[in-house]
Amino acid sequence: MTAAPTTVAATRLEVAGHSVLLSFGPGLETVAEEIDALWSHLRAADDDGATPQIRLDYALAGGDLPAGTVPLPARLEASYTVSGHLTREVIRRLIGTRLLLHAGAVAHPELGTLVLVGASGAGKSTASSLLGRAGAYLTDELTIITPGSFALTPYPKPVSKHDPELGAKRDLALGDLGLRPADEVAVAAPAMVLLLERIRDEDEAGEGASVMRVPLSEALTRIVSQTSSLWEVPGGLAELAALLDSVGGALEVRYREAAELEELLRHLPPAEHVETVEIAPWPGDAAAGEDAAPAPGTIAAAPFRQALAVESGLFVLGEHGAIHLPGLAGLVWDLLADAGPLTVDQLEQLVVEEIGEHPESTALVRGTVEELVDHGWARQG
Incomplete structure (x- = not known):
């Protein structure tokens, strides 16, 4: 029988609203x-004797x-291993209740x-770490945002x-970097969402630093891949889009050195606002508890968790990924999601009703269906 663990040292923490106990043998x-x-x-x-939420x-x-x-090996990188374990435990307890971004965050006294x-x-x-020196450091890895208010924990x-x-x-350590953590449990909603892109001289010689607004569909494509279980948050995709709209759109920041960032962020392009419409899953979707294959000869939208109509088409989120469907691809997918399984002829007829006749409508619709099926966003019976 394996012996019970022996503890020679322990640390108790309060982390993102969770009581934590770390013990070491x-x-x-x-x-x-x-x-x-x-x-x-x-x-x-x-130590009040209460059972820690994370141990x-x-x-x-x-x-x-x-x-x-x-x-745990007794190596210099052990502290990084422990912080990774703790981050995963915090994420596990917040899934479905918060927007969880693999992102840094700071509270800057002038920039917000x-x-x-x-x-x-x-x-x-x-x-x-550089931007946080002027105000408060919030995180370098896990940004926790409350849906609705967008308050940041x-x-x-x-x-x-x-x-x-x-x-x-x-x-x-924060002190070694001249950083101080925020005192409040939650801080103000974000004023900017930045998509960082380092300019590497060997690849892009001569290119200057810049700040530009990113279209919503592109911003979602880039940010969703940096989230944890977004589909588990009710209306999570719409909440993320609303967050981006609340800051006037995501900003792509291309820079060489972090020391450039503060001055770059003092000169922003105008805010951009985009309306979106949330698309509810079709009753036959896996999200509604059904995952039957479409009848032979028909096409159906693949099960999805959430979707939005955006400025250039549709944005669809599933457990296996996310995709922006512009133009005809977005229309075809939307018709399938709305009507349920259709034959190609029925689908073509609906497309023609929506956007008018085209001499190559049959080939265009069939080609679009094939692409959707090949990429897993539609299923063929």
């Missing part, structure tokens, strides 16, 4: 000390591990609350950066 004393220092700004005041018990990796423990979205390597952590974890000497990421 023998051999992890140094790691425990580093974790306690890195997360000291979120340390819980007292992670760590044991030194190797050999037989006590039941219920998480293996900024959300910084970008793929890995776009510089979110560096940008968050801080998750001021230690800043994670790549260490060239280590060859891996490690966590850095």
Whole structure:
């Protein structure tokens, strides 16, 4: 029988509204000390004996591990591993109730609350740590937004950066970077949503830094991939679109050095506002509990979770991904989602009724159907 875990050190935290206990077994004393220092700004005041909402018990990796423990090597990058575990646990408890973006966020005294979205390597952590020095640092990795009000719940974890000497990421204390966390449980709604794009001299020599508005369909395409379980939030896609509309549209920020960002953000293009219409799933959709294949000879929209009519077509969200369907593709998909399974001839007739006759309507509709089927957004009986 595996022995119960032995604890040599423990840290209690209050993180994004959750009580947390991190415990460490023998051999992890140094790691425990580093974790306690890195997360000291979120340390819980007292141990009232209540069961923590999140508990992670760590044991030194190797050999037989006590039941219920998480293996952890005693390496310099261990703190980054722990913060990753904690982030996943917070996300797991908030799925379906918040917009969860893989993004940095800061509360700037002049520019307002900024959300910084970008793929890995776009510089979110560096940008968050630099912009946050003027005000309050909110997070470098997980931005938590309440639907409706768009209030932002801080998750001021230690800043994670790549260490060239280590060859891996490690966590850095906020104090060492001149940062302070926000005092409030929730801060003001975002004033800007930024899509960060680093200009790399070897690829784009001579290109200057810039700020430009991004069309809603493109912004959704880029941001949805940086969310966690958006389809689990009721009306989550519409909420994300409403968030972007509330800030006048997402901003693509192309830059070389994070030090450029503050001045760039003082000179913004005019706000842009776009109306959207939410599309309810068809009753035969998997979201309504049915997933039967369409009858032979018919075409049906594939099961989807949420969809929006946007300025240039449709934007559809499913568990397997998201897609912008412009022009004829959007019309064909919308007709299928609205009417249910149709034959190609019935579908072509509806298309003609919507947009008029075309000498190649049959070929165009069939080609569009084939593309939708090939990409998994329609099903053929």
